[in-house]
Amino acid sequence: MTRFASPISVLIICMNEAGMIGPCLDSVDFCAEIIVVDSGSTDGTLDIVREFITKGYPIRLIHNDWPGFPRQRQFALDHATQPWCLAIEADEAVDDELRQSIIAAIGPGNDAVDGWYIRRRDKLKGYGYAHRWVLHNRLMRLFRRDKATMDLSLRVHESFEVPGETRTIDNGVILHRREVTVEEDLARANTYSSLKVATLVERGKKPGLVRLVLSPLGNFLKFYLAKRYFLCGRHGFVYSMSVMIYSFATEAKLYEASRRDDQL
Template identity: 90%
Template sequence: MTRFSSPISALVICMNEADMIGQCLESIDFCAEIIIVDSGSTDGTVACVESYIAKGYPIRLLHNAWPGFPRQRQFALDHASQPWCLAIEADEAVDGTLRQSIIAVTQPGSDAVDGWYIRRRDKLKGYGYAHRWVLHNRLLRLFRRDKATMDLSLRVHESFEVPGETRTIDSGVLLHRREVTVAEDLARANTYSSLKVATLVEKGKKPGLVRLVLSPLGNFLKFYLAKRYFLCGRHGFVYSMSVMIYSFATEAKLYEASQDNDPA
C-alpha cells in the first residue's frame, strides 16, 4: 500500500501542538486526506503543519475559532471528503500494526461494518506506555463518513456516534504519547468535571447519594483491578486514583449544583 492511498480522511483538531503533531502526521501518511483544524496556535504548530504540506502530505489546514470540542470535531467532519474518517488527536500516533489493520478494513469491498473501535495505550509519566496486558480503553475512532453524527449538546467526552454495526480492531493500538503530570491531571479533572456537570444539569440529571459514595470507588476498582493498571505499579495506582478523583468531582459538583438551584 503506497502512501496517501487509503480512502480515509484523518480528522485532527489542535491548538499549540508543535512538539507533538509531526509524529502524528507521520503515523497517518496512509490516509488520502488529512483535515487539520487549528483554533489559534501561537507556538509554531501552523508552521510545522505547513512544512508537511510542503513535503507533499495531503493536508487541508483550516482555521476555526474554538467553539467547544463537539462543534470543532463536527467542523472537521463537515470538510472531509473520503468514504472513511479516522479521528485522531495531535498527541496520538498510529502504531505499525494498527496501520495495517486500518488499511485492511477500509479497502473497497470490505464488509458492512460502519464503525471501528480502536484501543488506545496511554503513556504514564515516569513509567512509559501502560503495560501490554492492561485492558486499554476502546474508542470509536474509525467510521464511515456518511454514517457518523456528533451530539452537539455535550461539552466534553464527546464521540462520534455510528448507528450501524460496529466492531473492535483487535490488532494494534493508538499510542497516546503525552505524559501528564499529577498537577495537569488534577487541573484537567477539575475543568472536565465542571463541563460534564453543566451538560448533566441541562439534561435534568439529578444527584444521587449512592453514586456520590460508590461511583468514585467503583471507577478506581474498574481501572486498577479490572483494567489491570496494577501491573504499572505505583504509576498505575496514581492513574487509577486520578480517575477516582474525576468521578468524585463530577458527582460532588452535580450535588452542589442541585443545591444551588433548589428554590428552598
C-alpha cells in the same frame, strides 16, 4: 504500503501542539486526506503543518475559532471528502500494526461495518506506555463519513456516534504520547468535571447519594483491577486514583449544583 492511498480522511483538531503534531502527521501518511483544524496556534504548530504540506502530505489546514470540542470535531467532519474518517488527536499516533489493521478493516469483506473501535495505549508519567496486558480504553475512531454523527449538546467526552454495525480492531493501538503530570491531571479533572456537570444539569440529571459514595470507588476498581493498571505499579495506582478523583468531583459538583438550584 502505498503512501496517501487509503480512502480515509484523518480528522485532527489542535491548538499549540508544536511538540506533538509532527509524529502524529507522520503516522497517518497512508491516508488520502488529512484535515487539520487549528483554533489559533501561536507556538509554531502551523509552521510544522506547513512543512508537511511542502513534503507532499495531503493536508487541508483550516482555521476555526474554538467553538467547543463537539462542534470543532463536527467542523472537521464536515470538511472531509473521503468515504472513511479516522479521528485522532494531535498528541496521538497510529502504531505500525494498527496501520495495517485499519487498511484491512476498510477493505473487502467488511462491507456491513460502519464503524470500528480502536484501543488507545496511554503513556504514564514516569513509566512510559501502559503495560501491554492493560485493557486499554476502546474508542470509536474509524467510521464511514456519511454514517457518523456528533452530539453537539455535550461539552466534553464527546465521541462520534455510529448507529450501524460496529466492531473492534484487535491488532494495533493508538499511542497517546503525552505524559501528564499529577498537577496537570488534577487541573484537567477539575475543568472536565465542571463541563460534564453543566451538560448533566441541562439534561435534568439529579445527584444520588449512592453514586456519590460508590461511583468513585467503582471507577478506581474498574481501572486498577478490571483494566489491570496494577501491572504498571505505583504509576498505575496514581492513574487509577486520578480517575477516581474525576468521578468524585463530577458527582460532588452535581450535588452542589442541585443544592444551589433548590435554594433559588
